[in-house]
Amino acid sequence: MLPEIPQTLYYLLSAVLFTVGAVGVITRRNAIVIFMCIELMLNAVNLSFITSGNFLNSLDGTIFVIFIMAVAAAEAAVGLAIFVLIFRLKGTVHVDDFNLLKG
Amino acid sequence: MIGIGIGFKWFIFVVAALVATGSSLMMVTRKNPIHSALWLIVTFFSVAILYVLLNATFIAVAQVMVYAGAIMMLVLFVIMLIHLEWGAQWKRKLSFAKLIGGVVTIMLFLQVLAGVFTYSDAGQKGVYSAQKLAQLGNARAVGTLLYGKYAFAFEIASILLLVGIVGAVLLARKRKD
Numbered sequence: 467m468l469p470e471i472p473q474t475l476y477y478l479l480s481a482v483l484f485t486v487g488a489v490g491v492i493t494r495r496n497a498i499v500i501f502m503c504i505e506l507m508l509n510a511v512n513l514s515f516i517t518s519g520n521f522l523n524s525l526d527g528t529i530f531v532i533f534i535m536a537v538a539a540a541e542a543a544v545g546l547a548i549f550v551l552i553f554r555l556k557g558t559v560h561v562d563d564f565n566l567l568k569g
Numbered sequence: 570m571i572g573i574g575i576g577f578k579w580f581i582f583v584v585a586a587l588v589a590t591g592s593s594l595m596m597v598t599r600k601n602p603i604h605s606a607l608w609l610i611v612t613f614f615s616v617a618i619l620y621v622l623l624n625a626t627f628i629a630v631a632q633v634m635v636y637a638g639a640i641m642m643l644v645l646f647v648i649m650l651i652h653l654e655w656g657a658q659w660k661r662k663l664s665f666a667k668l669i670g671g672v673v674t675i676m677l678f679l680q681v682l683a684g685v686f687t688y689s690d691a692g693q694k695g696v697y698s699a700q701k702l703a704q705l706g707n708a709r710a711v712g713t714l715l716y717g718k719y720a721f722a723f724e725i726a727s728i729l730l731l732v733g734i735v736g737a738v739l740l741a742r743k744r745k746d
Contacts, residue, residue, distance in 0.1 A: 479619075522692050537729065548740060551741070
């Protein structure tokens with residue numbers, strides 16, 4: 467008979483997803499792909515919140531995740547609008563070409 | 570999830586975890602941003618399956634609707650809007666910066682791993698056990714908490730969303746001057 471799925475496995479998956487997202491943020495140079503990698507990292511954090519909430523018989527993790535989703539949605543709207551603006555200005559979304567703050 | 574066998578649970582967990590890991594790796598390594606976005610949607614779906622396994626059915630539905638539906642639709646829309654399917658592509662070239670970045674992320678992973686394996690299950694148990702949630706209904710339990718204990722935070726989040734909408738419209742409109 468198999469045991470229940472231990473919560474360590476869920477945390478392990480969450481750590482793996484977070485690291486993959488972090489690798490993407492560091493190695494990719496396309497601003498939109500970097501944005502998607504950040505969404506993946508947020509998702510990994512959500513997974514560990516839900517895991518903790520489930521194993522502690524609490525709904526507070528779920529409430530946290532709802533707020534993270536709200537913030538992610540607002541961030542997506544504003545961030546993508548900024549990407550469109552930068553594309554209009556510079557003709558690219560390659561992060562190495564963003565030097566607008568350089569005097 | 571109540572009512573399904575433990576072996577089937579393990580099967581679902583292993584498949585969903587492998588699909589999530591594999592598709593997130595595909596997402597990071599694809600050259601075309603549209604392919605990256607589609608692989609990320611696959612990742613979101615498999616994480617939603619894990620949420621169902623963790624008795625968070627409401628969050629699973631919200632994940633599919635908000636992340637896989639709304640946010641990724643917006644991302645795909647912007648990718649197609651600014652035509653970067655084939656231009657400005659990523660070169661799979663190993664540079665010194667990428668090497669340093671890889672080492673740093675491996676260190677990050679080891680640190681998180683140390684946290685995972687030294688974690689002790691501290692904290693008080695709450696009242697919302699799987700049986701109680703099944704009896705009460707997940708959405709109902711979440712709603713009672715969200716509109717009761719966390720009503721103020723909920724209102725603040727709605728104002729944040731409103732500010733996000735106004736900001737996006739203001740940023741993306743055509744300037745007259």
